[in-house]
Amino acid sequence: MASMMFTDCSSSTTSRLILSNRRSGSILLRQCVGQLRLRTTPSGRGFSLSIRSSSSPSPATLVDGKAVAKTIRDEITVEVSRMNESIGVVPGLAVILVGDRKDSATYVRNKKKACESVGIKSIEVRLPEDSSEEDVLKSVSGFNDDPSVHGILVQLPLPSHMDEQNILNAVSIEKDVDGFHPLNIGRLAMRGREPLFVPCTPKGCIELLHRYNFEIKGKRAVVIGRSNIVGMPAALLLQREDATVTIIHSRTKNPEEITRQADIIISAVGQPNMVRGSWIKPGAIIIDVGINPVDDPNAPRGYRLVGDVCYEEACTVASAITPVPGGVGPMTIAMLLSNTLTSAKRIHNFQ
Numbered sequence: 001m002a003s004m005m006f007t008d009c010s011s012s013t014t015s016r017l018i019l020s021n022r023r024s025g026s027i028l029l030r031q032c033v034g035q036l037r038l039r040t041t042p043s044g045r046g047f048s049l050s051i052r053s054s055s056s057p058s059p060a061t062l063v064d065g066k067a068v069a070k071t072i073r074d075e076i077t078v079e080v081s082r083m084n085e086s087i088g089v090v091p092g093l094a095v096i097l098v099g100d101r102k103d104s105a106t107y108v109r110n111k112k113k114a115c116e117s118v119g120i121k122s123i124e125v126r127l128p129e130d131s132s133e134e135d136v137l138k139s140v141s142g143f144n145d146d147p148s149v150h151g152i153l154v155q156l157p158l159p160s161h162m163d164e165q166n167i168l169n170a171v172s173i174e175k176d177v178d179g180f181h182p183l184n185i186g187r188l189a190m191r192g193r194e195p196l197f198v199p200c201t202p203k204g205c206i207e208l209l210h211r212y213n214f215e216i217k218g219k220r221a222v223v224i225g226r227s228n229i230v231g232m233p234a235a236l237l238l239q240r241e242d243a244t245v246t247i248i249h250s251r252t253k254n255p256e257e258i259t260r261q262a263d264i265i266i267s268a269v270g271q272p273n274m275v276r277g278s279w280i281k282p283g284a285i286i287i288d289v290g291i292n293p294v295d296d297p298n299a300p301r302g303y304r305l306v307g308d309v310c311y312e313e314a315c316t317v318a319s320a321i322t323p324v325p326g327g328v329g330p331m332t333i334a335m336l337l338s339n340t341l342t343s344a345k346r347i348h349n350f351q
């Protein structure tokens with residue numbers, strides 16, 4: 001219901017253009033309003049798109065998660081083969097999928113493809129919707145004991161008759177590549193402690209900020225959303241990077257007043273186009289985690305994906321913004337591969 005309120009963003013039109021990249025194929029870029037400028041990304045391997053808007057004196061950089069994720073996958077590929085050649089070990093990721101949610105099946109398929117692309121071995125277990133919690137725990141326990149598995153991911157959400165906490169607690173912390181085990185989250189929250197793994201989506205957000213050389217230290221950051229998998233760990237990570245962090249949630253009064261003070265906004269709400277241009281301080285950096293399907297009879301699938309942030313409005317005010325799709329989503333998967341590689345290296349004491 002609430003999501004319907006935000007489905008429409010602005011009356012400004014969005015045009016699209018396809019740019020060809022020799023290394024990563026075609027990238028779909030959205031043009032906002034005004035003049036476009038293309039630069040190579042800090043890695044030198046991708047593109048960054050700048051938009052000089054008629055209503056904004058400063059250009060907004062398009063923070064290209066898809067291109068950065070490709071760079072990271074290339075780096076991981078090199079490391080995976082170096083490890084295999086040196087000690088004959090191939091990192092392995094086990095994914096447990098319970099039930100037949102279409103979106104979860106798609107995510108799992110994408111993770112599998114990404115593993116293949118870098119040389120990580122992926123093992124998938126599918127359990128029926130009516131499996132018992134015991135069945136899932138058995139599967140987790142089997143992977144905990146399997147030396148060819150270095151990472152275990154239990155795809156969320158689980159069917160409602162299962163206790164998610166029980167299941168996440170059962171994953172060995174040494175193989176918790178999602179970073180959802182309470183010990184890993186607890187360490188993330190404590191000064192002077194180091195988690196073995198950091199949750200992939202928030203880690204991907206910070207990695208994007210780093211790769212674009214955006215300073216975090218001393219900045220005012222606002223995280224919208226406080227879920228265990230995105231909002232809360234994103235706030236903890238920003239704090240560890242010496243930002244001053246405020247969290248907005250569904251009971252926050254006047255969220256727009258708070259976001260307007262932010263130098264960095266990370267939005268993980270699940271409400272299409274909730275964050276309007278007027279919520280944003282000129283020059284702010286926006287990381288839009290939201291992935292929200294909205295009906296679109298012209299789209300091949302009958303819907304398209306939009307973020308939590310009204311992209312067309314935001315890119316006339318912000319200095320940088322992630323698109324949806326092509327922003328944080330691909331980074332989440334890249335961080336999962338990175339965590340799996342780290343895990344295999346740690347288990348086999350390989351530097």
Ligand SMILES: NC(=O)C1=CN([C@@H]2O[C@H](COP(=O)(O)OP(=O)(O)OC[C@H]3O[C@@H](n4cnc5c(N)ncnc54)[C@H](OP(=O)(O)O)[C@@H]3O)[C@@H](O)[C@H]2O)C=CC1
Binds near residue numbers: 231329
């Ligand atoms: N790009 C990626 O890789 C990923 C994207 N996502 C996407 O990110 C979004 C969030 O996911 P997730 O964290 O799992 O979602 P949850 O539903 O678990 O959490 C949503 C959070 O947003 C808050 N919220 C809801 N409505 C409002 C509102 N009107 N104003 C302020 N805060 C609000 C909730 O507050 P309260 O706590 O008070 O209920 C809650 O903390 C979704 O669109 C999801 O698809 C998720 C994971 C990965």
Ligand SMILES: Nc1nc(=O)c2c([nH]1)NC[C@@H]1CN(c3ccc(C(=O)N[C@@H](CCC(=O)O)C(=O)O)cc3)C=[N+]21
Binds near residue numbers: 324325326328333
């Ligand atoms: N244990 C667990 N770990 C997760 O990390 C986890 C999970 N459960 N459950 C669901 C959410 C969601 N999530 C996404 C990952 C990639 C994209 C992604 O790559 N999105 C593409 C678009 C994909 C499309 O077009 O459908 C993009 O944004 O460009 C999106 C969402 C991980 N999650």
